[in-house]
Amino acid sequence: MRHRTWIWLYLITLPSLTNMVHAKEALSENWNSQTTAIDSKSAISKEIIIQTAANGQAEPTKSTFIAGDTPSSFYQRARSYSTHPESDPPRYVRTLSKTGIDTFKNLYWLDVGLDYRVRYEHRHNDIRRSRITTDDPVLLRTRAYLGIKEILDPLRFVVEFEDARRYNGKFPKDNRDWNEFELIQTYGELYFKDALGRDDLGNHRPIRIRGGRMAWETLDRRLLGSNQWRNTTNNFEGFRVTLGQESNDWEFDAWGVQPVIRLIDKFDRRDKGQWFYGAIGHFRQWSEIITIQPYYMGLIQDDDGGTRIKREIHSPAIRAYGVVPNTEVDFDLGAIYQFGRDGGQKKSAHSYLLEFGYTFQQAAWKPRVSAFYGYVSGDRDPNDNTNNRFERFFGFGRPWSADDYVIMENIQAPKIKVEFQPHPDLQIDGGYNGFWLASKTDRFNNLLNGNGNNHDRSGNSGSFIGHSADIRARYRLTPHISTTLGYSHWFNGGFIKNRQLAKLGETSAGTDFFYVEVAISAFK
Numbered sequence: 001m002r003h004r005t006w007i008w009l010y011l012i013t014l015p016s017l018t019n020m021v022h023a024k025e026a027l028s029e030n031w032n033s034q035t036t037a038i039d040s041k042s043a044i045s046k047e048i049i050i051q052t053a054a055n056g057q058a059e060p061t062k063s064t065f066i067a068g069d070t071p072s073s074f075y076q077r078a079r080s081y082s083t084h085p086e087s088d089p090p091r092y093v094r095t096l097s098k099t100g101i102d103t104f105k106n107l108y109w110l111d112v113g114l115d116y117r118v119r120y121e122h123r124h125n126d127i128r129r130s131r132i133t134t135d136d137p138v139l140l141r142t143r144a145y146l147g148i149k150e151i152l153d154p155l156r157f158v159v160e161f162e163d164a165r166r167y168n169g170k171f172p173k174d175n176r177d178w179n180e181f182e183l184i185q186t187y188g189e190l191y192f193k194d195a196l197g198r199d200d201l202g203n204h205r206p207i208r209i210r211g212g213r214m215a216w217e218t219l220d221r222r223l224l225g226s227n228q229w230r231n232t233t234n235n236f237e238g239f240r241v242t243l244g245q246e247s248n249d250w251e252f253d254a255w256g257v258q259p260v261i262r263l264i265d266k267f268d269r270r271d272k273g274q275w276f277y278g279a280i281g282h283f284r285q286w287s288e289i290i291t292i293q294p295y296y297m298g299l300i301q302d303d304d305g306g307t308r309i310k311r312e313i314h315s316p317a318i319r320a321y322g323v324v325p326n327t328e329v330d331f332d333l334g335a336i337y338q339f340g341r342d343g344g345q346k347k348s349a350h351s352y353l354l355e356f357g358y359t360f361q362q363a364a365w366k367p368r369v370s371a372f373y374g375y376v377s378g379d380r381d382p383n384d385n386t387n388n389r390f391e392r393f394f395g396f397g398r399p400w401s402a403d404d405y406v407i408m409e410n411i412q413a414p415k416i417k418v419e420f421q422p423h424p425d426l427q428i429d430g431g432y433n434g435f436w437l438a439s440k441t442d443r444f445n446n447l448l449n450g451n452g453n454n455h456d457r458s459g460n461s462g463s464f465i466g467h468s469a470d471i472r473a474r475y476r477l478t479p480h481i482s483t484t485l486g487y488s489h490w491f492n493g494g495f496i497k498n499r500q501l502a503k504l505g506e507t508s509a510g511t512d513f514f515y516v517e518v519a520i521s522a523f524k
Contacts, residue, residue: 071201072202072247073201073203073246073247074199074201074248075247075287076287076288076291076322076323078220078330078332079323079330079357079359079368080321080332080357080370081355081357081370081372081431082399083220083221083222085217085218085225086216086217086228089111089113089145089147089158090113090115092113092115092143092523093147093523094112094523095107095108095110095111096111096112099523100524108150109149109151110147110148110149111145111148111158112147112523113143113144114521114523115142115143115519115521116140116520117139117517117519117520118138118140118517118518119516119518120138120515120516120517121135121136121138121139121513121515122134122513122514122515123135123511124511124512124513125508125511127446127447127496128405128446128449129171129448130451130453130504131504132504132508133170135170136168136169137167137168137169139165139177140166140231141162141231143160143161143162143163145158145159145160145185154190155188155189155190156189156190156191157188157189158186158189159185159186160186161181161182161184162182162184162233163180163181163182164178164179164180164182164231164232164233165180173264175232176232177230177231177232178231178232179231179262179264179268184213184235185213185215185235186212187212187214188212189210189211190208190209192207193206194206195207196244199247201247201249205243206242207241207242208240209240209241210242211238211239212237213260214235214237214238214240215233216240218280219280219295221395222353222392222395222396222399223297223395224393225394225395226396228396229398230398234259234394235259235260236257236258236260236270236276237270238258239255240253240254240257248284249283249284250284252282253279253280254278254279256277257277258272258275258276259271259274259276273301273302273303274299274300275300276297276298276393276394277297278295278296278297278298279295279296281293281294286322287322288322288323289322289323289325290321290322291322292318292320293318293319293320294317294318296314297315297317297393299391299393300312309342310341310343310344311340311341311342311343312340312342313340313342314338314340315338315391315393317334317335318335319332319334320332320333320334321333328358328359329357330356330357331355331357332355333353333355334351336350336351336390337349337350338350338390343387346385346387347386347391348386348388349377349387349388349389349391350377351375351377351390352374353372354374355371355373356370357371358370364422367420368417368418368419369416369417371414371415371416371417372413372415372416373412373415375438376390376408376411376412376438378409378410378437378439378442379410379439379442380439388442389442390409390410392407392408400413401433401470401490402468402470402488403468403488403490403511406435406446406465407446410438410442410445411435411436411438411465412435412438413433413436414433414434415432416431416432417429417430417431426475426476427474427475428471428472429472430472431469432468433467433470434467435464435466435467435493436463437463437464437465437495440456440461441459444495444496447496447499448500454499455499456502460498461495461498461499462495462498463495464493464494465495465496466490466491466510467491467493468488468491470487471486471487472486472487473485480522480523480524481518482521483518484515484516485515485516487513487514489511489512490510490511490512490513492507492508492509492510
């Protein structure tokens with residue numbers, strides 16, 4: 001299918017950034033944050049979110065309860081750890097009329113943003129690499145955003161630019177860290193504000209139709225995320241339709257897109273042989289107790305002339321989160337099933353996710369303690385005709401481990417987390433995690449650069465991957481500058497030690513990961 005409509009929209013938006021045509025990769029707009037609490041109380045009933053501009057995982061800060069507020073939105077933010085999608089438009093973007101600059105006070109129709117992030121990492125014995133060594137890379141990322149809204153309604157346009165690079169590293173360039181001069185969003189939108197009337201709280205029910213190159217996050221980001229931690233961004237080309245908005249009692253989101261391939265030395269392009277599509281329902285009528293999100297995602301991939309396997313994956317699922325009435329006990333539950341065909345094999349995979357937490361609202365620092373367990377299936381038998389390995393689509397992997405070692409496949413992961421906020425501008429969290437393979441005959445994807453060295457088909461290497469402890473502090477230095485300091489220690493389990501010995505002839509007890517990050521935004 002040729003996207004003539006989105007190409008037309010693309011050509012309309014392109015002249016506004018002629019000087020940026022040498023560009024490359026995908027950044028993040030999120031649907032799930034359309035009326036985010038950063039701009040208004042209405043984003044969360046009875047809560048205020050103090051946004052932190054430099055959260056590498058795109059998390060708002062902890063909420064503060066305001067007694068007596070009249071709800072103006074059905075939306076309730078999940079309390080679960082690191083599950084909060086990036087806003088739409090992204091957090092660093094502001095409407096010019098709201099910047100406090102008198103010259104721009106009438107420019108209500110123009111969204112702009114300029115953001116720069118630098119992160120130093122110290123990685124000692126990184127298990128993702130093909131040799132045991134110490135690496136000290138410096139990651140740089142620059143983003144710029146321009147959006148036109150309201151003045152031309154129903155027509156709206158967005159262009160977003162990103163430049164991502166890595167220096168001082170020991171390893172070759174890869175598209176996780178490198179994507180120079182790329183347009184990561186260039187889309188047109190038809191926006192009909194009152195198309196579906198209003199909800200019981202008086203909020204408009206709009207219809208939005210987008211076409212072009214887009215990046216966004218939704219649900220808990222585990223299956224569809226722009227990946228704010230990583231230096232580069234997931235993005236897509238195609239169409240997206242949304243009925244309603246985040247503040248409504250219900251919302252429906254659907255898309256049909258082709259992934260954008262991040263090319264290090266060339267302009268990015270869409271994968272013409274792959275389609276990613278899906279639909280999500282958000283039901284918030286009882287959101288002070290529970291928000292329910294049934295959804296479906298699918299992936300169709302051709303064999304590209306025999307260079308890759310042919311796939312058709314279907315994934316129905318449901319998520320439910322909320323707070324137990326008259327308590328401070330919160331929950332976030334999910335179940336996902338996958339079926340179809342995968343390289344000539346039958347596909348049969350599943351995952352379930354459980355998190356329960358408790359917030360000490362009476363304590364000054366509002367600490368939250370939580371317990372999480374995630375199970376994601378792996379292929380049980382490499383010799384049968386069924387593939388049980390879970391397909392993570394385009395999800396965000398880092399919430400599984402602070403080291404960025406674990407992705408959502410073939411994993412069992414119990415976790416304990418503590419979060420607290422000793423100052424309005426300071427957030428601290430830490431945790432302890434354990435990791436086992438769901439199937440000891442299937443792979444641990446990120447180990448030893450893959451290439452067949454990350455699994456043991458016999459199962460003799462065991463299933464225990466390791467355990468880790470981590471701590472992170474995020475501090476808003478000024479309205480324009482935010483900082484993050486983090487440390488994690490990973491203890492290698494038997495599976496990793498056995499695979500390292502088999503491949504490298506040596507092993508290590510574990511790894512150390514330390515990082516310092518500074519993010520600077522042009523607007524408050």
